[in-house]
Amino acid sequence: MSTMDVKEWGQLSSQQPPTAMDSLSVALKGNIIPNQEYLLQGSVLDSAVEILLHRLRGLCDNVDSGPETFHDHEMCFSIRGSSPQPLLLRVRRALDTQDAPWQLRYIGQPELGAPDAKSRPTIVRSSIDIGTSSTVVDFLTELGCRLDFEYIVRGYMFCKGRMKITVSKIYKMGQGKPPESLEPVSQSYLVELSVLAPSGQDAIADDMRAFADQLRPLVILEKVDYKRLPLSAMP
């Protein structure tokens, strides 16, 4: 459609700016949009987390001021249209910085059905990360999304090349309590190793597996099959 318009109205001047959808299609075709997440997860008890942090500090990219900390509030929404499968969306905002953009995340179902899924070293799922203004929660609510649950998460973040490793503790929502007296959900830390990359770069999964092996036996990072989690563990 836009090429026809250029011929009709373009006599006066130079190149038309490409439409945003055109740029997006080109980017998708060129496979440069990071829309896949490769993920491994595990956990460590509170008593063992210091040793893990120490090991990670040694293995990961150096940051002079110590590992980066984060303190976020995450909300999980779902929206149901005419199909039975709801669409899941997550919103995350920083509690320790002012004026940071909010993060809207679409996470697809993990590719467990694919023929070679069982042999894949990591979970692979579609993931779109979008920076947004702070009106996103109102926007999603009026869009028809329902807030399923929310929590506070606090922890440390490490990087090794493209890999991101987070060691975090999840807390129940405060209801006006000061941050220090929030109740943790468990006596352990969640450890996640992830990479966001364009689809088809499966070699990353092998690098992740190799790195995860370096953290044994402090923490065992593996693929978690959500369907096989016991019902009593669900919120």
Next chain:
Amino acid sequence: MGVTVLQQFPMGENKTGPQTIEFLTKRVVALGAVQCGQFLVDCETYMSVPALGTPRTVHVLHNSEQPASVFSLLETGTKTIPLVADGLFDLLMLKMTPIYTSKKQTKVESKGPRFELTDFVIKLGSVTMSQNFKGILVEVEYRPCVVPANCWELLREFLQGFLGTCVQNIPPQYLQNRMNDIYQPMDTIHQYLDHFTMYRKASGMIQYQ
């Protein structure tokens, strides 16, 4: 971004769209403006599926002046919620197609040459809806000022100088309640949506009264 106003320009009796753009270009260049590329503002509208309950509309707009952003306005009938997001928001809307469907035939664009004159940016837009020409929409931005109340008179003087009597003495409806607020790129998007909605409702081209 400085205070920006949009002004529809009525076409003469026997003139076509391109002829009017050429006429306005000559005027703007005579004032000393220099052409700096082209601009494009487009709008696609999505409607909620009946299964979702009360009908809702999502307008997704892009402005070549802010190429890394996607602007979105959600209309519920009682309120309008704005959202500014980065480029991947379009990808999310694609994933939402089972819930929000796009009426492709109502996609509207304004595009054309972009000029700079001292601290002003002037855009001469031809508005089209599915390849049908709808009218001429001129955008003028005065970059140094961010409060509409401070520079409305200055902008009016400038607009009337090269567009003539089609420019009213009072500010555009959208700005009237926001004269003392700091101007944001989303305010320009709101103004474009107001004009695009007018163009969509009109069956043919807008005849200015």
Next chain:
Amino acid sequence: MDQLYRAMSSIKILRCSVGEVFSTLANGLCADHGEEGKETKFLLEIQELLSSATQHLSNMAVSLMSQNSLKRSHTNSSTAKRKKTQTSSHNVPPQTVDNVINSIDRLFPDLNLSFSRPFHTNVVLQVSLGQVLQAAVAFRGLMIEWVVVKGYGESLDLWTESRHKVFRKLTENAHAAMLHFYSPTLPDLAVRSFMTWIRSYNSLFNDPCKRCNYHLHSGLPPTWRDLRTLQPYHEECKP
């Protein structure tokens, strides 16, 4: 005769101090400066010589320029007394500078002043006038040395100019005003006058030119404010 004698001796003092500056610069670093921190010592020496030369120059300039107006008491005092007790706009204690700035801040509610001392004792003042403009003003003691005017929302520093032509013009005009209001004998009045003049720009986009009654001329609003009446004029409409 007496005045001529005084003028000649002032010139001699000035030439001496300027000559010292040049000869020290020409000699460069030498053994006198020792081994450690010699560059700092050298720079401090040059700085002292320059400030005393400027002081002599400004004292002389003031006495020369005030010759034709009403006789003021200080031109009759002896040269020795002048050197010791005259208020110097450079060597003012930091507390005095703070007090002057705070009093101006209180005087004008729409003018927001905040300052820092990134260069040891000398103040860099950040001025914000409503949501119209901001300015960075560099002081030496109570004397204004440099001004940059930029728009609301632009990053404010002393080194980069505004991306808007109107504020670049205002920066030029601010330099002219700065020189006009300069007074080594009444430095706090000079700063107050300058700030009052800057504050008159809160109507930069609102008020038309007093002479032609239009807002715009060559794409710019009235960028000049008369130094006495504070009325707005276009560059081309200045009386």
